[in-house]
Amino acid sequence: MAKKSSFSTSGGNSLLPWMGIATIVLLLDQLSKITITRLFSYGESVAVTSFFNLVLVYNKGAAFSFLASQGGWQRWFFTALGLGAALFIVYLLKRHAGQRMFCWALALILGGAIGNVIDRVLYGHVIDFLDFHVGGWHWPAFNVADSAICIGAVLFVLDELRRVKK
Secondary structure: OOOOOOOOOOOOOOOHHHHHHHHHHHHHHHHHHHHHHHHOOOOOEEEOOOOEEEEEEEEOOOHHHOOOOOOOHHHHHHHHHHHHHHHHHHHHHHHOOOOHHHHHHHHHHHHHHHHHHHHHHHHOOEEEEEEEEEOOEEOOOEOHHHHHHHHHHHHHHHHHHHHHHO
């Protein structure tokens, strides 16, 4: 009897749909970053609405520019952290492939994590360009990868809350 591939499309334990979602996130992230870097100069900002700008900025740190002002070691630390997280997420996806909301969350986080790892490896920083603001207060700029990670985190929490209520 032939062993079924972990990437098979039959049955509830297929890794393929989740890797497909992660790949779509990764492609959207990288295409949006390529587009913004070709259309904008560093620091250039264009108002889209009264609360949203497109702006090209670089983040050498993690979320909210955490550790961005360090000497460069953080690039490799966050790259290794992202790759480690990606490997662990693939393991979890394979193990729990039938749990739809949990796997949606993980797939979004995986695609976003790899998108930001690619930036760190290629450029030494993450490319951010989505800038929301209210009055004079701006959230830190972010990107498609960051958005996918945040949505994945929310889905993960919702999944856990749903599981606890059962």
